[in-house]
Amino acid sequence: MRAAALPRDARLRRAADFAALRTVSGRLGGRCFLLRFGNNGAGTARLGLAISKRCSKRAVDRNRIKRLAREAFRHVRAELPHVDILVMARDTAVNETGAVLLAELDALLRRIRPLKREGADGTIAR
Template sequence: MNQTPASTQDAGVVAFARRKAAGFPPAARVRAKAEFGRVFDGGRRTAEPRLALHWLADAAPPRLGLAVSRKVDPHAVGRNRIKRALRECFRRLRPQLQGGAYVVVARSGAARTDNRTLQAAFEQLLTRAGALPLPAVAGTMPPADSPAPPDVAAPQARPETPAQ
């Protein structure tokens, strides 16, 4: 399929088709009230001022459920923005996540937060919960378990000079 839009009006359709292809299938969602209840009752909870994450690990692929109430933002536009941002972050991180059901409960601070900060907070919660591997830290020091290079491993002894 040609991914170049024929007009500016078609550009939105092409962008939607790309997002759809990237995918957030129904199997990647927590939908049933019973499943939400299982996650809330038996899941592990991690929270921060804007979001709370409930995670129930199981053998199934990662699934996301979102709870954004009217107390968080009385306007549907604001609630939908929060859900869109969290869904997009989950879709991007899904291949790296451990299996299980993830339910994110937005708190009132989420309404006053921009999308980028909201997604960073969500990533931080996933990492803190242990669902997302820790990011590799790049540094100048070699890892502790690797041996030092041979030229630095042992200082060479200097020849003694006679005292005058």
């Protein structure tokens, strides 16, 4: 494995994990990105990417955004709580420079906090 590669346990791979984040999770948004996140039992932060054709029809643009998102995640992964993170790009991300995208992702990732656990009766513990 390359030194800069994300290990397998740091990536979301199952469709059920992605679906869980789309229904019950916290969210943070910026000008170019929307992040959804939720607690996990994996013992580490994990990243999932959902960069759709709605963002850009060109694969080269979508792949550039994905590379930048993985890079931003690599830099802050050790500081993140044990959460699953789903990164979705807005269509404005295509027109921004790499430095702007990295800065926004870094700021959003550093704002992530673990969600409060639900109690046995389904209520959220406060």
